[in-house]
Amino acid sequence: MKLNIKAFSLACGIIWGLGLFVLTWWIIAFEGSTGDPTLIGHLYRGYTVSPMGSLIGLSWGFVDGLVGGLVFAWLYNSLAGRFTVSRT
Numbered sequence: 001m002k003l004n005i006k007a008f009s010l011a012c013g014i015i016w017g018l019g020l021f022v023l024t025w026w027i028i029a030f031e032g033s034t035g036d037p038t039l040i041g042h043l044y045r046g047y048t049v050s051p052m053g054s055l056i057g058l059s060w061g062f063v064d065g066l067v068g069g070l071v072f073a074w075l076y077n078s079l080a081g082r083f084t085v086s087r088t
Helices: 007-029 039-043 051-082
Strands: none
Touching: 007 051
């Protein structure tokens, strides 16, 4: 079975981006908004635990998940074609 590369990468991008967006608002709800740099902020330029940072994280997460999903689906499809199981 092969994966649809476009659909898989789009789903990964949406899930990763929304996940980071929701996580940011979860932290804002319980600990408040801060401008302090975070570990994710070092990877995603401009990301902070703030309302604007959540939008920046959403866009970075979407692009990162899109590219990661694309590479994963492409690699899966490439390897799935080589390792087929013959049923007798």
